Amino acid sequence: MRYSCKKNTQSMKKSVAILAAVWVTAVSLQAQVEPAASHWKTWFIPSGKAYRLPPPPAYKGEVTQVLARQQSLSAVGRQQIMYWNAGAPGYRWQQLMGELWMNGSSREGALANMLLGVATYDATIAAWDTKYAYDRPRPYVVDKRIKVYAPKTDSPSYPCEHSVAAGVAVTLIAHFYPSLADSVHRMAQQLMASRVAAGVAFPSDTQAGFELGKRVAEKELQHTKGFVPKKEWDGKRPEGTNYWQGKPSFPLAGLNKTVALDSSSQFRPGPPPDFAKEMEEIKNFKPTFRSTANAFFYADNNFWDDVLHKKIFEYNLHLNPPRAARLYAIAAIGMYDGFSACWDAKYTYWGTRPDQYDTSYRPVLFFTPPFPGYPSGHAMLGSIMAELYSYFFPSEKTYFQKKAKEGAESRFQGGIHFRTDNEVGLEMGKKVAAFIVEKIKTDGADDELSLPKQKKGGL
Incomplete structure (x- = not known):
């Protein structure tokens, strides 16, 4: 009881500190934005300081450029400002990557998604080191003729954090999805122009930020070059009633090099049971409107990405x-490591699915994913996300866990997973997430939350 009380007290203190940091950031224009973030640990680069930029040029000559952009601002330009104002610097790029990798068939999709989150975070930490090394004021601060068409912030102007995220995204998306290279480059140019026209960045801020993002992304592509094995599957598979049959998707994903986990097999579960009793259970299940709706909802929605955007x-x-970048990075690592761990188990045991175990059975979802069923990927990845989000938003733990269970149950309701697939997936997810949480506790961001310090006077 004494330990439980102590743990609850620590959780409450953490919740209060997070809410305090959020409140001050949101309402105080005099508060610095995470000036200590430059000391947070990075994932794939040595440190933020290792990528510190040279001093910015004098901004006097650029004031006229900002004013000229604002004077010639068109309706389309205003729309671009509004579009890129939404969310954190990486928000629009995270949305795009979520669509690309979740709906694609590339064996490197999970790697691309993970790298976008991690490289944006690492590059943001590097940007924060440069920002507070030179403390360059924002355009609307140095010249009152400059209007501000974006949320005001008291973080320094150089380099532009939105352009940093754009440099990362353009580099990675062009690498993994080369047919989109021209499109994302145009998007980045629009983003950079919008920051200048909004009065929150000088042209040199956007250019420096974009180049910094590119540099970090290129380094991290190099660092992760061998994470996804290039070798082909040898075609070997077990035969029998309990084993899944079909053309497998990503059969070697369990060999991926992990980021936070020691290996993909670190939390590999034991083998699945004989599914005779569970086949009887799923055949006796009577679908309802509610259960069918739940099955289709989780089959057709990127719920965990959407809810993270919403909570941010x-x-x-x-x-x-x-x-925000830290949250996106850790969620992406959880997804990548979880995917690798789940696929390790899937292709270790080749656990069958209901419609193969009993060919007379027809699932509610009228399709079966092209890979083994044990354990459930929906259950495991949902469990990981629920536990990670609960760490960052502890007051909403009950909500996240409820959604993880709903997502797992949706696979049984849809008729494409046995009960054991889901139960084992949920338990694996908790173990993976707990291991990741222990890692991120040492990154410096939560040791002593850097509450913004008040400046004397106003802007």
Whole structure:
């Protein structure tokens, strides 16, 4: 009982500290934005300081450029400002990558998604080191003729954090999805122009930020070059009633090099049971409107990405780029490591699915994913996300866990997973997430939350 009380007290203190940091960031224009973030640990680069930029040029000559952009601002330009104002610097790019990798068939999709989150975070930490090394004021601060068409922030102007995220995204998307290279380059140019026209960045801020993002992304592509094995599957598979049959998707994903986990097999479960009793259970299950709706909802929605965007908005963390980037990075690592661990188990045991175990059975979802069923990927990845989000938003733990269970149950309701697939997936997810949480506790961001310090006077 004494330990439980102590643990609850620590959790409450952490919740209060997070809410305090969010509140000050959201409402105080005099508060610095995470000035200590430059000391947070990075994942694939040595440190933020290792990528510190040279001093910015004098901004006097650029004031006229900002004013000229604002004077010639068109309706389309205003729309671009509004579009890129939404969310944290990485928000629009995270949305795009979520669509690309979740709906694609590339064996490197999970790697691409993970790298976008991690490289944006690492590059943001590097940007924060440069920002507070030179403390360059924003355009609307240095010249009152410059209007501000974006949320005001008291973080320094150089380099532009939105352009940093763009440099990362363009480099990675062009690498993994080369047919989109021209499109994302145009998007980045629009983003950079919008920051200048909004009065929150000088042209040199956007250019420096974009180049910094590119440099970090290129380094991290190099660092992760061998993470996804290039070798082909040898075609070997077990035969029998309990084993899944079909053309497998990503059969070697369990060999991926992990980021936070020691290996993909670190939390590999034991073998699945004989599914005779569970086949009887699923055949006796009577679908309802509610159960069918739940099955289709989780089959057709990227729920965990969507809810993270939502919580970042709700907690005003979109106004705190380092913390938003940290959240996106850790979620992406959880997804990548979890995917690798789940696929390790799937292709270790080749557990069958209901419609193969009993060919007379027809699942509610009228399709079966092209890979083994044990354990459930939906259950495991949902469990990981629920535990990670609960760490960052502890007051909403019950909500996240409820959604993880709903997602797992949806696979049984849809008729494409046995009960054991889901139960084992949920348990694996908790173990993976707990291991990741222990890692991120040492990154410096939560040791002593860097509450913004008040400056004397106003802007």
